[in-house]
Amino acid sequence: MNTVSPILVREETLDPSYLPTRLVRRDIELELLRRRYRESLAKGLPFHLLLTGGVGSGKTALVRRLASDLERGGRLGGFPVKAAYVNCWRRASDRTVMLDLLRMVQVSLPDRGYSLSEMLDVFEQGIRKNPSHLLVLLDEASSLVRQETKLVYLLSRSREVELGSISLVLVASEDLFPYLDPASRSSFGVTHRLSLAPYDRAALTDILESRAELALRPGSIDREVLDQIARIAAPNGDARFALEVLSGAAHAAEEAGADSVGAEHVRRAKGSLLPTVSETQLESLSTNELGVLLALSRTLKRRGASTTSQKLRANHTALLEELGADPMSRTTFWRTLKELERDGLVVLEMGSSGESNNVSMDELPASLLTTLLEERVGRGRSRKA
Numbered sequence: 053m054n055t056v057s058p059i060l061v062r063e064e065t066l067d068p069s070y071l072p073t074r075l076v077r078r079d080i081e082l083e084l085l086r087r088r089y090r091e092s093l094a095k096g097l098p099f100h101l102l103l104t105g106g107v108g109s110g111k112t113a114l115v116r117r118l119a120s121d122l123e124r125g126g127r128l129g130g131f132p133v134k135a136a137y138v139n140c141w142r143r144a145s146d147r148t149v150m151l152d153l154l155r156m157v158q159v160s161l162p163d164r165g166y167s168l169s170e171m172l173d174v175f176e177q178g179i180r181k182n183p184s185h186l187l188v189l190l191d192e193a194s195s196l197v198r199q200e201t202k203l204v205y206l207l208s209r210s211r212e213v214e215l216g217s218i219s220l221v222l223v224a225s226e227d228l229f230p231y232l233d234p235a236s237r238s239s240f241g242v243t244h245r246l247s248l249a250p251y252d253r254a255a256l257t258d259i260l261e262s263r264a265e266l267a268l269r270p271g272s273i274d275r276e277v278l279d280q281i282a283r284i285a286a287p288n289g290d291a292r293f294a295l296e297v298l299s300g301a302a303h304a305a306e307e308a309g310a311d312s313v314g315a316e317h318v319r320r321a322k323g324s325l326l327p328t329v330s331e332t333q334l335e336s337l338s339t340n341e342l343g344v345l346l347a348l349s350r351t352l353k354r355r356g357a358s359t360t361s362q363k364l365r366a367n368h369t370a371l372l373e374e375l376g377a378d379p380m381s382r383t384t385f386w387r388t389l390k391e392l393e394r395d396g397l398v399v400l401e402m403g404s405s406g407e408s409n410n411v412s413m414d415e416l417p418a419s420l421l422t423t424l425l426e427e428r429v430g431r432g433r434s435r436k437a
């Protein structure tokens with residue numbers, strides 16, 4: 053009977069649709085935007101914004117958090133703030149976006165027979181029924197804007213609603229400014245554009261920690277393991293991928309009946325999310341590389357997230373002895389390790405002593421690598437013999 057307590061205690065808080073109350077590492081951006089909106093709306097003026105940033109840089113989370121905070125912040129210039137969020141990814145035409153917006157101000161129009169400006173008139177009537185500052189969030193706005201949208205222009209100009217205002221937030225992973233028509237560009241001057249830098253490893257670790265605190269049983273994951281996940285996601289600065297690995301690793305740990313999430317579970321999760329090493333790639337590796345990888349996978353199986361190059365070399369020497377192979381010189385060992393690093397199979401980092409290096413590998417679960425590599429090295433040996 054398995055008596056290990058669950059690790060994922062609030063799994064729904066890792067779901068992409070969950071909006072955390074606090075966005076760590078985006079406090080400055082959020083505060084800046086909150087202030088700009090509050091100042092402008094308090095004067096009865098709309099504020100338009102173009103928000104860009106790479107995949108998983110927190111754009112959607114940031115604008116949803118901003119909208120929710122403004123909605124709950126009370127009246128500005130006499131009117132409440134109301135947000136209308138549209139994901140334009142699959143609704144990349146002015147009309148379909150407009151129909152969504154109409155629904156949000158509780159008016160419905162048949163899908164045909166109305167021009168865009170007529171629809172906009174009806175939309176403004178809808179707002180007048182419930183006077184407010186409307187914050188229109190158009191997420192994934194790339195294809196909409198690239199299709200020479202008129203909606204962006206019309207929404208950014210329809211400021212005289214008599215009661216309240218309409219502010220526009222465009223969100224995209226690429227800079228949309230060059231695609232805007234000259235008239236719309238004037239609404240998106242420099243203070244109306246914000247580009248989010250990709251998260252670095254330290255930021256990703258903090259984000260993972262804050263989300264693990266929500267979703268996982270206290271004490272079920274170490275900061276070291278969170279850092280391991282952050283290192284995997286850091287090349288793209290993608291928080292979504294980092295959270296997917298966290299969720300996958302927590303599931304893997306539960307399935308294994310473990311008490312906490314370990315390095316091995318992270319490797320397993322990453323392997324299933326992004327199988328970067330194919331068997332074809334493994335076939336193309338030299339016997340030297342295979343040997344070092346096998347030694348590394350065995351070392352990591354026992355040691356956790358990373359090991360030192362000295363320990364790896366000692367285990368590698370032992371492995372060669374075990375296989376009855378010739379010992380490898382220090383230079384060849386290093387060259388092989390560097391080749392593996394170049395191929396993206398291992399990560400080398402200078403250790404604190406300056407002399408020793410930390411070696412880690414996140415590409416595949418150690419157990420799978422061991423099986424594959426033992427097969428290969430074993431086969432190579434019997435072929436040679």
Ligand SMILES: Nc1ncnc2c1ncn2[C@@H]1O[C@H](COP(=O)(O)OP(=O)(O)OP(=O)(O)O)[C@@H](O)[C@H]1O
Binds near residue numbers: 106262292
């Ligand atoms: N600063 C943060 N603190 C906590 N969670 C965050 C933070 N930034 C992003 N996240 C989480 O990471 C995931 C990805 O963020 P989000 O969806 O906002 O990225 P995005 O920039 O919109 O990506 P895409 O370009 O793919 O749409 C979400 O689950 C979000 O809640």
Ligand SMILES: [Mg+2]
Binds near residue numbers: 111112113191
């Ligand atoms: Mg997004």
